Amino acid sequence: MKNFKTLLLIAVLTLGMGGVANAQKIGHIDTDKLIQSMPATKAMEAELQKTQKTYKDEIEALGKKYEAKLQKYGSEEKSQTAQTNEQRKAEVQQDALRIQQAEQFANQEMQKKYAELMNPILEKAQKAIKDVAAEKGLTYVFNSSPGKGLLVFDKGIDIYDAVKAKLGF
Template sequence: MRKTVLLMFLLLAVGVTANAQKFALIDTEYILKNIPAYDRANEELAQASKKWQSEVEKIAEEAKTMYKNYQSQIASLSEVQRGKKEEEIVAKEKSVSDLRRQYFGPEGELYKKRESLMQPIQDDIYDVVKEIATEKGYAVVVDRASASSIIFASPSIDISNEVLARLGYSN
């Protein structure tokens, strides 16, 4: 009997503690779609990417033309001339690869530009979410956009519109 009462008391205490924690939900995709600076940043990134891609394609086309010319002249070239042309073609192809890495690699210009444009927006969102969570006593704020295992969440715990309002964007 004593064990049963102790067990029931323990279960009640765990249940009360679990209910005391407050949770909130945000949808960063929704928030970002409603921030004009995010759209401008994406447009700027797209333009830069397009410019850099055309630059890379231009040099790649030059390398291709060099190779085609080499193929058509191969019979009339001496061994030394062939070696020199092959080295020029390889150097041009390497420059294409290097330029592609410089612009689009993991530490490339596009990555740096994305970081410089997006980080301030993400920092602002984080600061506002932290402020709201502190004020309202949320133990956890989950991002619906990155938490793919959320099947359903009550709209009453979604604070995305409040985040937008505090950032100065009403929706």
């Protein structure tokens, strides 16, 4: 019976020590901060601004033509026939619709371009995070960006600087 108690005590201590040996290392990183600090993100933002300016200029040009046409047709309204005024009204409505469609197209294209440019950046960051986690032997890495769900991250390992170095900036 005494041997059984000793054996049981050894088994409990061994299992307890095994649990400590298998303790999982946890890290965290502010991915928003990482992505904003990446040079590729700054280049992406510059390209998006350039594209947005192009669309904005085109839409403003359409708007100016529309306004000029409205003024012209408004000033000539009394000297024109009812049929001509109706045709002009339909023409102006078509122009307004074209402007609205151009704005929607520009928004859709900007969203596509953002996704197209952002995906490689996210993949590069994700790969660097995984590589650093593997190097540091981390089992879990949480996103510590504000509002991303992680509330306490004082005791984990912050891998921001290591990932930043891995990315080369």
